[in-house]
Amino acid sequence: VKIEIKDNHEIHYPPSHLDELVIRHGGPPLADMISESEREMAILAEDFLATLGDSIAAMRKGLGTLGTGGHRAIYLEAFSLMGIAGTLGYPILGDLAGPLCDLVEDAPADGGKRHDLIEVTIDGIAWAAANQVRESADPRAKEMFARLEEARG
Amino acid sequence: MAISDTYDLRNLDILCVDDSRTMHKIMKSFLSTMQVDLTRFSTDANEAYAMIQERVPSIVITELEMQPLDGFEFIRRIRRGEDSSDIYVPILVLTGHTELHHIIGARDAGATEILAKPVSVESLYHRLIWMVDNPRPFIVAKGFVGPDRRRAMRGYEGLERRTPESGSDAEPVDSDEPEGDPA
Numbered sequence: 001v002k003i004e005i006k007d008n009h010e011i012h013y014p015p016s017h018l019d020e021l022v023i024r025h026g027g028p029p030l031a032d033m034i035s036e037s038e039r040e041m042a043i044l045a046e047d048f049l050a051t052l053g054d055s056i057a058a059m060r061k062g063l064g065t066l067g068t069g070g071h072r073a074i075y076l077e078a079f080s081l082m083g084i085a086g087t088l089g090y091p092i093l094g095d096l097a098g099p100l101c102d103l104v105e106d107a108p109a110d111g112g113k114r115h116d117l118i119e120v121t122i123d124g125i126a127w128a129a130a131n132q133v134r135e136s137a138d139p140r141a142k143e144m145f146a147r148l149e150e151a152r153g
Numbered sequence: 154m155a156i157s158d159t160y161d162l163r164n165l166d167i168l169c170v171d172d173s174r175t176m177h178k179i180m181k182s183f184l185s186t187m188q189v190d191l192t193r194f195s196t197d198a199n200e201a202y203a204m205i206q207e208r209v210p211s212i213v214i215t216e217l218e219m220q221p222l223d224g225f226e227f228i229r230r231i232r233r234g235e236d237s238s239d240i241y242v243p244i245l246v247l248t249g250h251t252e253l254h255h256i257i258g259a260r261d262a263g264a265t266e267i268l269a270k271p272v273s274v275e276s277l278y279h280r281l282i283w284m285v286d287n288p289r290p291f292i293v294a295k296g297f298v299g300p301d302r303r304r305a306m307r308g309y310e311g312l313e314r315r316t317p318e319s320g321s322d323a324e325p326v327d328s329d330e331p332e333g334d335p336a
Binding site: 008009012019023024033044048051079080082083085087 | 176188274285
């Protein structure tokens with residue numbers, strides 16, 4: 001590794017292994033990758049929905065101990081959901097899980113005042129999954145979002 | 154990169170660290186469509202660190218939100234650990250944490266690039282290609298070991314200018330001039 005010594009630091013120029021390993025032609029076309037991954041994500045989405053019940057159950061269980069550990073359990077489930085739902089074609093679940101993360105992060109400090117809103121949000125996730133509602137813009141989601149707004153006060 | 158370019162990534166060896174097994178399946182599928190079959194997965198950053206010592210991958214892809222060791226500490230351990238097998242290994246952070254303080258925290262821990270979830274095969278492919286085509290020199294200072302932070306990560310150009318908590322109003326420049334230890 002070539003190293004330049006400066007006054008309070010060093011600059012290292014490591015060899016680029018990626019440059020040695022990657023050939024800049026001959027790979028699969030991006031369009032093929034996209035169409036193949038769309039097929040595979042559809043299959044993964046079925047597995048995801050089948051196991052989402054466990055995640056929702058863990059969140060509901062966490063509701064019972066908000067502020068004493070339950071909030072963390074909900075946060076981890078919601079954070080994970082937020083990261084994968086959009087990729088699997090259910091962005092509405094990410095749209096609900098993101099604010100849920102914020103809500104439960106504040107739960108220990110607000111003395112459980114947001115319990116009802118957290119519960120309604122988890123209900124919303126369960127409802128969207130059960131009814132295979134994918135997008136927040138889906139007209140079927142209107143009532144659920146109205147309930148959320150009401151719970152927000 | 155021209156749109157018609159198709160990079161052959163099949164020789165890459167990638168380690169993915171994320172506590173979601175569904176995320177593992179997604180990444181395995183995406184990487185497989187890129188013909189990257191030499192992949193390893195872990196839900197635990199401590200275990201992943203041991204896997205790196207066993208065989209250094211060509212790229213580490215990691216989440217930040219993990220237990221018991223989080224992604225920030227995992228990256229710091231790779232960059233600064235006395236028993237680290239390769240402090241220079243490229244690290245792509247793939248995370249649901251999109252808040253600026255997390256982005257800056259990851260960069261200051263020594264991340265090479267950051268990509269926000271939810272991810273698509275297209276965004277992952279383009280970020281990997283970016284890492285191949287844009288290697289950065291490393292800064293080794295008392296408080297920082299990692300890719301030169303003055304050469305901005307893709308998608309986060311102007312990071313310092315936008316954030317008061319970074320303690321700097323300097324705009325990152327595409328330069329090899331190091332910033333020493335500004336963290």
